[in-house]
Amino acid sequence: MPDKWDKDVYPEPDRRTPDVKRESGLPNPTQLVVGLYHYAVDVPVTAFRDLIDRHREKHKYYYYHRQYRRVPDLSECEEGDYVCYFEAEMQWRRDHKVDQEIMDIIQKRMQACQQREGPSYIQNCAKEVEQFELAAKGYQARYAELGAHGNSRKCLMKQKHRMLAERKAEAAAAES
Amino acid sequence: ALSWTEMVGMSLLRAVVGIAAKLNPLKSRPPGVPLLARFQPSIPGVPVRCGSHGKRLFVMKPAEFYDKRFLKLLRFYILLTGIPAFAFITFINVFIGEAELAEIPEGYVPEHWEYYKHPVTRWLCRYMFDPPEKDYEKLMAIVNIEAEKAELRLLQLEARRVMRRRGDGPWHQYETLDKNLIDHSPKAHPDA
Numbered sequence: 001m002p003d004k005w006d007k008d009v010y011p012e013p014d015r016r017t018p019d020v021k022r023e024s025g026l027p028n029p030t031q032l033v034v035g036l037y038h039y040a041v042d043v044p045v046t047a048f049r050d051l052i053d054r055h056r057e058k059h060k061y062y063y064y065h066r067q068y069r070r071v072p073d074l075s076e077c078e079e080g081d082y083v084c085y086f087e088a089e090m091q092w093r094r095d096h097k098v099d100q101e102i103m104d105i106i107q108k109r110m111q112a113c114q115q116r117e118g119p120s121y122i123q124n125c126a127k128e129v130e131q132f133e134l135a136a137k138g139y140q141a142r143y144a145e146l147g148a149h150g151n152s153r154k155c156l157m158k159q160k161h162r163m164l165a166e167r168k169a170e171a172a173a174a175e176s
Numbered sequence: 177a178l179s180w181t182e183m184v185g186m187s188l189l190r191a192v193v194g195i196a197a198k199l200n201p202l203k204s205r206p207p208g209v210p211l212l213a214r215f216q217p218s219i220p221g222v223p224v225r226c227g228s229h230g231k232r233l234f235v236m237k238p239a240e241f242y243d244k245r246f247l248k249l250l251r252f253y254i255l256l257t258g259i260p261a262f263a264f265i266t267f268i269n270v271f272i273g274e275a276e277l278a279e280i281p282e283g284y285v286p287e288h289w290e291y292y293k294h295p296v297t298r299w300l301c302r303y304m305f306d307p308p309e310k311d312y313e314k315l316m317a318i319v320n321i322e323a324e325k326a327e328l329r330l331l332q333l334e335a336r337r338v339m340r341r342r343g344d345g346p347w348h349q350y351e352t353l354d355k356n357l358i359d360h361s362p363k364a365h366p367d368a
Binding site: 055056059060061062063065067082086087 | 270271272273275276277278279280286290291292293298312315316319320322323327
């Protein structure tokens, strides 16, 4: 069965279910059904699962996440060094994927917070929303409008244009 | 070969002969049993008692044979490899199980198949496919070869241009006649 989520990351609010006071003398049918299910289905399945787990504990093996070394960036490559261009491009693509996953996680965090809080999300989720807005602005500045055929070269050119625009804005602000 | 009128006549005769044979008064019959199963007496108000599971009917419906045969064959051929595959994969998932995620220990370089979770994927990666590092280096080799080819082509074009212009290289040399064969006698006296 999949693990439950990390309670520190997505905390559950306190439950407010009322306490039930039984007033009838008849036995509770829900308990009967639950007990039947427990002994007929739950116990054998759990026993089988424990047996298999004990067998697997003896023959454990692991898998790891890949760790890539950092290579020189596209701006640090010499002109005409196509192998360097290739490695820089591959590194840029991996970093792009990582950034997409980061954005996904931050989005999901905000959505989960909104779902949890319900109507009072505007004041209770302010931190998550602010984090998302910051991250989204950075992501947009770097990767937006590169298109489907975006590569590291286009991204570098976009950065260059951004820096030129900033410099122009600073100069305009200094003049006025 | 009979014509259709002859065939109709023959079938009518056959029906009549059959009925006559059944209604033969000379044959001994048990009493109480109706003469012909088809022609049951239908007295209104009395339910017909047949003694077995209802009156035998000839039900007219379209042919099921081909459809049933197709479905039987389909099930057979799907399950022929489906059941062993299902059993094999279930056995692997239950008894061997998937790998667990762990941090890479210090000073240990994992093999290229140890980056995958499912045991079948690991097996395939280990024995069938090339490691991704090899693929990456193959791509880099292709890029390098193409870059060298492009550079050499540019150099060759440059060399061609220079040799053609200067004429002092091994290319663009054209065979000419021997200088001593030229007859200079018309030019010996310029003012003649």
